[in-house]
Amino acid sequence: MTKQQQLNAFLVRVFNDILRLEEQSLAHGPYKNLSVSEMHLLEAASRSEEPLPMTALARMLSISAGTLTVAVKALEQKGYLMRQKSEEDKRKVLVVLSDTAAGACEAHRRFHARMVEGVAGVLSEEELGTLVQALDALHGFFKSL
Template identity: 30%
Template sequence: MRGSKEFKIILVKLFNDILDYEESVLRASEFKDLTNNDIHVIRAIGINEKKNMSMIAKELAVTIGTLTISINSLVRKGYVIKERSEKDKRVVFVNLSSKGKAAFSRNEELYDQMVNSMLEDLEDNEMDILMRSLLKVNRCIKQNKA
């Protein structure tokens, strides 16, 4: 397939560069105790939401055991609050503490800045092509994930 090798190189580099950028911004902020994995868990929890562990694990495509390790670390760091369901003590709900909400908001700002700088020099037709292309790539990834 034409360009597949080059596309693979660019895709892998882009993915790694975004993770590196995210990590470097975290390291330079008041949230230097967070890892990329931590911030992905924080994003999956979301602001003003109370989710159970199963919902978050499904969203992140990880096991409950793996998620439990991350959540416990975030609780120790003060970013997440855990509470058991009143109806079913086996169910654990998590939400973000004020510190967790601040980290979430900072990460949103990071992505807004990154996206704005990526798009500022694109013409409208280039933006349309990029959006359609990224949607196709994302759809392919989701189909192959199952």
Template identity: 35%
Template sequence: MDPLVNEINKYLVTIFNDVLMIEEKTLQSSRFKDVSIKEMHTIEAIGMYEQLTTSEVAKKLGVTAGTLTVSVNNLVRKNYVERVRTDHDRRVVKLSLSPTGRLLYRLHDKFHRDMVRETIAEMDKDQSEILMLGLKNLHDFLERTKEQLPK
């Protein structure tokens, strides 16, 4: 294997694992210790300002609506997520974050923004754009790979 490919691969694997570990340990040691990583990613998928249906959130996360419902039920019970019926059709239920859910979302988002800022801190504009191109290529590869997975 090309030494550069090997080194980049090691960094990507380590970074992925470290981000998850840091997020999990941070949650466990905070006032949000009742939230799992899976639930945190559900909160992230619901987002700060949108009201999304269960199907829309499930699609963002790549899970079935049934699988998501278990996580949402827990987050509603823990007061991080609210189910909201729309005025124009009371049968339609949308998901939104409660005030506590929005606080957790902002703290999680800050960690990600700090991580990105630190990553590009010593780069000039051209270097940052090259990194962005590499990340876009990685994203596109992962999207194509997801499309090939069994449904």
């Protein structure tokens, strides 16, 4: 097997493993009614101190406004967020996280922290630097597509 084939197999396995572990983490925790994509939407919305406009959130997630509207409606019905009109510009709809969403985001952050520590804890600083550099190059390639 060539190095390129090994890298491909590795990337596929890692992607699938992370997705499976995130799904299991949600399924066995207090946020069973969330999908991984819904959790990532909440996590993206939680990155801002202020409620985000729907258009900004759709851009952050690289999804259409229509796709976001469907997801936001589902999360609103589940009690994870609310939509409200902007006070400054009534045309803008803001996404506001509920306290339940904040708890889900914190649990998700802890999941990711454990995952990162599991990898970083077995690497030297030099190895960790090389891994970060390689993953940054990989991310740059994905963004260029």
